[in-house]
Every structure is written in C-alpha cells, then in structure tokens.
Amino acid sequence: MAEAALAVRDLEVRYGPVAAVRGLTLEVGRGEIVGLIGPNGAGKSTTLHAIMGLVPARTGEVAVAGRRMLGRSPERIAAAGVALVPEGRRIFAEFTVEENLQLGLAARRGRYGRAALSGAYELFPVLGEFRRRQAGLLSGGQQQQLAIARALVAQPDVLLLDEPSLGLAPSLVDSVFDVLTEIREGGFAILLVEQRAQRTVALADRTHVIANGELRLTLGPGDADDTEKMVAAYFGG
Amino acid sequence: MTALAAVDAQTLVDSVGLGAIYALMAVGIGLVFGVLRLVNFAYGQLIMAGAYTLAFTANWRVGWSLAACLVVVVALSLAMELAVFRPLRGASPAVMLVTTFAIAFVLQAIALLIDLRDNTLGEVATSVAPLNQAITLRGVEVRKITIVAVIVTVVVLALLALLLNRTRIGLHMRAASTDFSTARLLGVRANRVIGVAVLLSGVVAAIVAVLLTVQLPFVQPDFALRETIVVLVGVVVGGIERLWTATLGGFLIGFATGIINGALPTDQTVFLPSAVFALVILVLLLRPSGLFISGRPAAERL
Numbered sequence: 001m002a003e004a005a006l007a008v009r010d011l012e013v014r015y016g017p018v019a020a021v022r023g024l025t026l027e028v029g030r031g032e033i034v035g036l037i038g039p040n041g042a043g044k045s046t047t048l049h050a051i052m053g054l055v056p057a058r059t060g061e062v063a064v065a066g067r068r069m070l071g072r073s074p075e076r077i078a079a080a081g082v083a084l085v086p087e088g089r090r091i092f093a094e095f096t097v098e099e100n101l102q103l104g105l106a107a108r109r110g111r112y113g114r115a116a117l118s119g120a121y122e123l124f125p126v127l128g129e130f131r132r133r134q135a136g137l138l139s140g141g142q143q144q145q146l147a148i149a150r151a152l153v154a155q156p157d158v159l160l161l162d163e164p165s166l167g168l169a170p171s172l173v174d175s176v177f178d179v180l181t182e183i184r185e186g187g188f189a190i191l192l193v194e195q196r197a198q199r200t201v202a203l204a205d206r207t208h209v210i211a212n213g214e215l216r217l218t219l220g221p222g223d224a225d226d227t228e229k230m231v232a233a234y235f236g237g
Numbered sequence: 238m239t240a241l242a243a244v245d246a247q248t249l250v251d252s253v254g255l256g257a258i259y260a261l262m263a264v265g266i267g268l269v270f271g272v273l274r275l276v277n278f279a280y281g282q283l284i285m286a287g288a289y290t291l292a293f294t295a296n297w298r299v300g301w302s303l304a305a306c307l308v309v310v311v312a313l314s315l316a317m318e319l320a321v322f323r324p325l326r327g328a329s330p331a332v333m334l335v336t337t338f339a340i341a342f343v344l345q346a347i348a349l350l351i352d353l354r355d356n357t358l359g360e361v362a363t364s365v366a367p368l369n370q371a372i373t374l375r376g377v378e379v380r381k382i383t384i385v386a387v388i389v390t391v392v393v394l395a396l397l398a399l400l401l402n403r404t405r406i407g408l409h410m411r412a413a414s415t416d417f418s419t420a421r422l423l424g425v426r427a428n429r430v431i432g433v434a435v436l437l438s439g440v441v442a443a444i445v446a447v448l449l450t451v452q453l454p455f456v457q458p459d460f461a462l463r464e465t466i467v468v469l470v471g472v473v474v475g476g477i478e479r480l481w482t483a484t485l486g487g488f489l490i491g492f493a494t495g496i497i498n499g500a501l502p503t504d505q506t507v508f509l510p511s512a513v514f515a516l517v518i519l520v521l522l523l524r525p526s527g528l529f530i531s532g533r534p535a536a537e538r539l
Contacts, residue, residue, distance in 0.1 A: 054422065073427065075421045075422075075425060078423060102405070103420070106426075107424025
C-alpha cells in the first residue's frame, strides 16, 4: 500500500500544562481533501502549526510521503513539500503581488522560474492584472487568492489551509471553495481547517470533527445535509 | 566675513563626511537588527578589530592591509553569529542585548591584551593615511577622505538597495525582516538569511574601520565605541524598524555631531560626549520600547 501523502499519528501538542491536541491521528492521500472542523480552540490551527513545525509536538509523528517531519524547522518542512495558507493570510502587504508569489518559490530549490508564476496568474487572472501593485491594496478576497497562489507556486505535495474563508463576504467564500474544487484536480493532498462546517463536509472526501484537541467523529460528504448529525458533532452529542 | 563663511562651509563639508560614516554604521547595525531583532552593541568592536588589523598591517601593501581588515572583521562577525547569536536564537531581546554588551567587553579585553604586548597602549594605523590630505575647492579645504567617505557610502547604499530589491536573497531578507515566521513557513531559510545579513554587516564594519582610521589613526581598545553609541542613538531616533530611516538617523546624528563640534569653541569640545550621552539617556527614557521591539512589526522595515 502506498504511503499517505500526509500521515499524522498520535499527535500531542501542549501549551504549558494545557493539552491543545491529544492523540490526533489522520491521513490525507494524494488528490484528497480532508476537512478538519470543530469549535474555536478545538486545536485545529495547532494541528496545522505542529505539522508545519511552527509549534513543537510533545509526542506523535508527522510523516510526509513516509518521511518524518517532527523536529524539523518550518523552512525544511516547506522544502519537503508542505505549504500552509495561514489564518489571516499573512501576505506581505508592502511587497508587490509578484514579490509575494516569488516568496512562495522560496521552498523550491530550483531557479527563480517565471513559469511557476504564470501558472498562478492563469488560475487567478486578477493577480496577473495587479502583479505590480502592493499586495496590501488588494481586496480581502484577492488577498486570500494571493495567499493560496503563494502556497501553490511552491508546487507542494501537501497543502494546509487554515480557515481560508475567514472574514470573507459570502460570495467570496464561494470563490474560495470553487478554487479548492479546482485545485483538488492537481493531485495535492489538502488538509482544510474551516469554520464553515457544512460546506467543508460537502466538499471534502471526509471531515474530522475535533473538540478539546481530540478527534470526535468523521463525516462523509453525505452527512452535510444531516443537520442533526452536524449539530451533534459540534456540541459533543 | 569671507573667513567666517569659509569656516562654516568647512564645518559643513566635514559634517557631511562624518554623517556618511555614521550612516554606514547605522546600515550595519540595522541589517542585523532587521533579521535578528537584535541591537548589536558589539558592532563598534568589529570596527575596532578592523582598525587594529590595519594598524598591525600598516607596513604591508595597502591592498593587502585592506584585505586583511576585511577578512578579520567579516570572520569575527560570522563567528559572533555562529558562537553566540545562533545558540541564543529565541532568547528574549533583553538577554540578547546584555549578551552583546558582554561580547563588547570581551573583545575590548582581548584587544587590550594584544595591544599591550609591546608595553604601550595604542597602535597607529597609517595604511590609508594619505587620504587625510586636503584639496582646496573654491577656498574650502576638503580632505580627500571626506570625498571618499561620501562616495563609498553612496555606492554601498546603492549596492545594498539593488541587492535587497532585485535579488532572491534580498527579497528573502526583506521578508524575514517584515515577518520572520511567515517567511520561514514559505521556505525562507532563517540561518541563511541571518548569515548573509551578518556577513554584509561585517563588510560594512570593515569599510567603516578603514574610513575611521584615516581620521583617527591612533587605535585603542575603545576605538569606535563612542561612535557606535552615538549611531545607536541616531538609529533609534531615525526609526530602527526600517533600514532606510535608521540609516538616515545615523547620517543626521553624524552630521549634527559634526556641526555641534564645529560650533563649540575649541576649549569646550570636551562637552560634546556629555551632550551626546545626555541624548542617549533622554532617548532611552522617552523611547524605551524603541530599543526592545519584539514580535511581529506591522510594517515592512527595509
């Protein structure tokens, strides 16, 4: 059996005495979207940060295509083919759109290719149009596109998204989910942390619900319309 | 009347020259601050080491003497990063700051030991002393070093701007200075970016060592110490969060020091350091947060 693109096993992360993530196990295969939903403070973002090496894990293992990641620095994990679209986008507001995308190439050992950027401009034409503009001048939705494009130019194997729809108007939320649908064809392994539970469940191949740092249950796309199950998932029923 | 005007123009020219050197020091300090969030109080000791190297190689050919200065200062700068800053990565800004004080004292003590081997304190650096000669331009005596200092500073700043704005490593350095953790998760390699900043800052320190020894050829362990403190004040006043404002601050305080020095009667120039140190205290009282910025700044620095 082939290795999962991303495998997390028995992950435990503590902030001092507080366990933020406890014994979390999940896998994401190539071409899959796996959702991670749950209330605020459930440990969703912490899980992504631990995978990315931004916070140390206490125990457990994170493997990308079978290679162990824990203990590596974020830049080495990025170079191993993991890209994070961070919460709040974290674009470089005073840099141009193009410079932001070029930063996305930092994880790649190869040359400073213009080709990688043209792929991003194809996917997000508005970024091509505004490529010399300061990124901070883009609208919220455009900035989110930039954050996703910046992660994609690195051509990662694993794409982590931390609440990409946060703070966006409903129509823009649609466009974010449309983009995710589009890029799943690219063969990425996508781990999507979201607050919009129903849409995430409907989109993802499977969605894990976590609360208090623990995996509570796993939902399939068919459960999206089962309101009772969704509510129960959130309120620990 | 003409004499007075000439003196004023003289002071002005000298002050611009001094400002240029201080601006370079500000660049060296600002580069490292950008990526490490560290105010390196030991920066002056890098310059001091360069000045001693120039003194000890004074009878070599000029080119070799300058090369030796560059090699020693850059090596020392990189050694500081590898032996001290890197192990302390993630330590609080206060710890880092106190550590740079310690490095400064250690380096001064080492310099004293080396200097005193011939039983006299101080060495004379004469490698590039001819630059101290003056040429007369429209009745104003301009020392060659002033012209050299201004040209060198402009060239260094231009090259640095090119590096930061036109190259991949420059982009990575700017990103790291703006938001290090986001830069790292995009794959910007922390140690490489910091290494390059430390290297460049060392090169700048070597250049400053050469320029300063022309005017102050008598090298002692406290060489460049006062200048460093003055520049740090300028950097904080100018705005340490951005490299260019820090550089401008360095230039302005150098220029102002030159003007005040020229304006003070000769028998009262002893008060110049007092005035400068009073300014240090004032700045630290008024802007304590300016020197100990931690976390993620909202704005781009470089």
